[in-house]
Amino acid sequence: DADVTQTPRNRITKTGKRIMLECSQTKGHDRMYWYRQDPGLGLRLIYYSFDVKDINKGEISDGYSVSRQAQAKFSLSLESAIPNQTALYFCATSDRAESNQPQHFGDGTRLSIL
Amino acid sequence: GNSVTQMEGPVTLSEEAFLTINCTYTATGYPSLFWYVQYPGEGLQLLLKATKADDKGSNKGFEATYRKETTSFHLEKGSVQVSDSAVYFCAFLGSSTLGRLYFGRGTQLTVWP
Numbered sequence: 001d002a003d004v005t006q007t008p009r010n011r012i013t014k015t016g017k018r019i020m021l022e023c024s025q026t027k028g029h030d031r032m033y034w035y036r037q038d039p040g041l042g043l044r045l046i047y048y049s050f051d052v053k054d055i056n057k058g059e060i061s062d063g064y065s066v067s068r069q070a071q072a073k074f075s076l077s078l079e080s081a082i083p084n085q086t087a088l089y090f091c092a093t094s095d096r097a098e099s100n101q102p103q104h105f106g107d108g109t110r111l112s113i114l
Numbered sequence: 115g116n117s118v119t120q121m122e123g124p125v126t127l128s129e130e131a132f133l134t135i136n137c138t139y140t141a142t143g144y145p146s147l148f149w150y151v152q153y154p155g156e157g158l159q160l161l162l163k164a165t166k167a168d169d170k171g172s173n174k175g176f177e178a179t180y181r182k183e184t185t186s187f188h189l190e191k192g193s194v195q196v197s198d199s200a201v202y203f204c205a206f207l208g209s210s211t212l213g214r215l216y217f218g219r220g221t222q223l224t225v226w227p
Contacts, residue, residue: 033214042217042219058214102160102163108157
């Protein structure tokens with residue numbers, strides 16, 4: 001089983017719809033992150049959470065919201081999807097106790113907004 | 115501000131060729147440096163890392179040396195294989211970045227047999 005699981009893996013939807021992407025982890029990590037990947041732009045941080053009560057905006061948070069339902073779960077919502085939010089979305093986790101340790105990524109959710 | 119600049123792709127090589135993907139960073143303090151690899155249809159996997167100056171990270175035949183004087187972390191492999199075809203991302207994590215990674219834009223590598 002994957003340590004970081006994202007659902008759904010693929011989603012096609014229409015402009016204006018509310019979308020939720022879910023992430024769950026079995027690594028026991030405190031920190032969780034949401035990134036989006038666009039061709040030629042690398043990964044950009046949307047939101048991050050250091051624990052259940054600590055949620056922070058990343059560099060491109062406009063149009064997105066998040067919820068940290070539990071230590072193991074971190075969901076990303078698009079309240080009213082627009083076509084330029086079409087991208088590949090990644091969830092990642094890291095362990096606070098190991099500050100220089102790498103992040104661990106899920107396999108991504110490919111989101112297309114028509 | 116914080117940023118990572120890596121060589122633009124795509125890079126196309128024949129099997130057994132030598133690979134270099136350049137990466138430089140702008141950060142305060144002494145960041146930890148990483149290379150991630152993304153195979154088609156998959157998420158990012160850590161390839162190698164270095165946490166202090168002059169450290170060399172290595173894995174699967176890939177190497178990168180943390181050069182503080184040039185703020186660089188270039189990825190090299192002496193003999194690439196078809197299975198190395200992927201997108202490679204350089205990234206850093208600094209003490210001032212509150213646990214978030216800064217990524218380069220990625221370099222697409224294609225290796226032909």
